[in-house]
Amino acid sequence: MGIINRTPDSFYPPARHLELDDALSRAASMISEGVDIIDVGGVRAGQEGDWVTEAAEIDRVRPFLVALRLAHPELLISLDTWRAEVADACAGLVDLVNDTWAGADAGLVAVAAEQGAGYVVSHTGGLAPRTDPTGVYYGPGDGVVEHVLSGLAEGAKRAVSAGVASEAVLVDPTLDFGKRTVDSLRLVAATGRFLALGHPVLMAISRKDFVGETLDLPADERLEGTLAATAVAAWQGATVFRAHDVRATRRVVDMVASIRGDRAPLRSERGS
Numbered sequence: 001m002g003i004i005n006r007t008p009d010s011f012y013p014p015a016r017h018l019e020l021d022d023a024l025s026r027a028a029s030m031i032s033e034g035v036d037i038i039d040v041g042g043v044r045a046g047q048e049g050d051w052v053t054e055a056a057e058i059d060r061v062r063p064f065l066v067a068l069r070l071a072h073p074e075l076l077i078s079l080d081t082w083r084a085e086v087a088d089a090c091a092g093l094v095d096l097v098n099d100t101w102a103g104a105d106a107g108l109v110a111v112a113a114e115q116g117a118g119y120v121v122s123h124t125g126g127l128a129p130r131t132d133p134t135g136v137y138y139g140p141g142d143g144v145v146e147h148v149l150s151g152l153a154e155g156a157k158r159a160v161s162a163g164v165a166s167e168a169v170l171v172d173p174t175l176d177f178g179k180r181t182v183d184s185l186r187l188v189a190a191t192g193r194f195l196a197l198g199h200p201v202l203m204a205i206s207r208k209d210f211v212g213e214t215l216d217l218p219a220d221e222r223l224e225g226t227l228a229a230t231a232v233a234a235w236q237g238a239t240v241f242r243a244h245d246v247r248a249t250r251r252v253v254d255m256v257a258s259i260r261g262d263r264a265p266l267r268s269e270r271g272s
Helices: 020-033 054-071 084-089 108-115 143-162 181-189 191-197 209-215 223-235 246-260
Strands: 002-005 037-041 076-080 096-098 118-121 169-171 202-204 240-242
Touching: 002 020, 020 054, 020 246, 037 054, 037 096, 054 076, 054 084, 084 108, 096 108, 108 118, 108 143, 118 143, 143 169, 143 181, 143 191, 181 191, 181 209, 181 223, 202 223, 209 223, 223 240, 223 246
Parallel strands: 002 037, 037 076, 076 096, 096 118, 118 169, 202 240
Antiparallel strands: none
């Protein structure tokens, strides 16, 4: 899942694509690099930066979604939003609604269902959209894992009850959102447990703060840490990875899949 942010203030500047032609060019590059889904967002996740109204968010994402669908009709397109109004304005243009704020707008899942789109269930520890975590504690040991498992199970049940097809529900432990760095690390280590929920597991690891804090690195130096965590999660069975660095991520997940025995090598000539 490649990331295209239609924002001027994304935490990782290379993912900012406000100009339509620039965004389309990046999408074409991602497709050549092996992307399966492109995730389009119009609002920065964190609390830094200006507030963005629903109308402004629609103005940022809808024209690009129209152009992207026209240019690549077979591409799977995801909309990163927590607002039902924004998803409703993009009807017919997206295959997946990536609700990264855990149902903060209770109407969003119904919009996804009405459109026949998939839906990403997330976990934010109860935080409101664009709120950074403070004073977070889920208890000792695997407390955070249990809390996330419970929240994702409830969210998936609500999505199916709202009319989203069970096979179109993805679950995302939502690293960094409502979590300390130690919590996100523990969740990556426990990726395999989320498969028991019966839905594909999405991991949004790319260049996040938990990688930066673990290695004490800024966003533009977090690729290796990102790929290490990606390999760990892929080995345990996560199947969707939200990524800034599509080519590198594609190669990592393909290599892990081949080691797991889920993917044949493209060539196997050595020693023949």
